[in-house]
Amino acid sequence: AQSVSQHNHHVILSEAASLELGCNYSYGGTVNLFWYVQYPGQHLQLLLKYFSGDPLVKGIKGFEAEFIKSKFSFNLRKPSVQWSDTAEYFCAVTGSGNTGKLIFGQGTTLQVKP
Amino acid sequence: DAGVIQSPRHEVTEMGQEVTLRCKPISGHNSLFWYRQTMMRGLELLIYFNNNVPIDDSGMPEDRFSAKMPNASFSTLKIQPSEPRDSAVYFCASSLDRGEYNEQFFGPGTRLTVL
Numbered sequence: 001a002q003s004v005s006q007h008n009h010h011v012i013l014s015e016a017a018s019l020e021l022g023c024n025y026s027y028g029g030t031v032n033l034f035w036y037v038q039y040p041g042q043h044l045q046l047l048l049k050y051f052s053g054d055p056l057v058k059g060i061k062g063f064e065a066e067f068i069k070s071k072f073s074f075n076l077r078k079p080s081v082q083w084s085d086t087a088e089y090f091c092a093v094t095g096s097g098n099t100g101k102l103i104f105g106q107g108t109t110l111q112v113k114p
Numbered sequence: 115d116a117g118v119i120q121s122p123r124h125e126v127t128e129m130g131q132e133v134t135l136r137c138k139p140i141s142g143h144n145s146l147f148w149y150r151q152t153m154m155r156g157l158e159l160l161i162y163f164n165n166n167v168p169i170d171d172s173g174m175p176e177d178r179f180s181a182k183m184p185n186a187s188f189s190t191l192k193i194q195p196s197e198p199r200d201s202a203v204y205f206c207a208s209s210l211d212r213g214e215y216n217e218q219f220f221g222p223g224t225r226l227t228v229l
Contacts (some may be wrong), residue, residue: 046217
């Protein structure tokens with residue numbers, strides 16, 4: 001079955017700490033991978049995406065993610081978090097060439113303490 | 115660009131009532147998606163349309179839910195009759211399908227409370 005698993009449900013960090021949020025997926029075939037962010041009270045916004053090519057993807061606001069095919073993983077990283085990064089983060093997958101059906105993980109709530 | 119527009123932003127209704135959620139996709143986009151977000155189940159795709167045609171409605175929970183897209187600029191999600199377990203945030207998203215996956219742009223959501 002197609003699924004996405006985010007290991008951390010709730011993460012609390014102090015400002016300037018480094019962040020890594022885990023994401024593993026189960027999906028047959030070639031995949032497209034995404035990280036979305038949802039700030040409190042707002043809609044989902046795309047942080048970054050991987051379609052093909054360089055497995056290290058850089059997104060907005062200093063975020064990056066690495067696609068490791070052998071581990072079926074797409075972990076999100078940021079070297080130094082800010083209070084404004086407090087949000088919920090969702091990993092998602094879809095099949096390459098599939099224009100619908102994003103499969104989302106359960107989400108990770110990140111709380112950054114000033 | 116106005117982005118994806120959803121209305122209403124908040125809806126409180128009583129069990130048994132009909133609820134209609136509305137979505138206007140980004141102009142020029144030809145794919146539209148309805149999602150439901152709850153604490154228990156996270157984000158779930160309910161249905162998506164391509165060129166106004168429903169492509170996959172396997173996520174629609176039951177017959178009480180229906181969705182339509184009469185034209186490229188408008189879609190509705192209807193729940194009749196509504197039940198308390200339908201309480202959730204419903205998101206609409208749209209994308210431009212050019213033969214490969216394209217980014218989905220999400221609307222602000224409708225927070226539905228069924229009493």
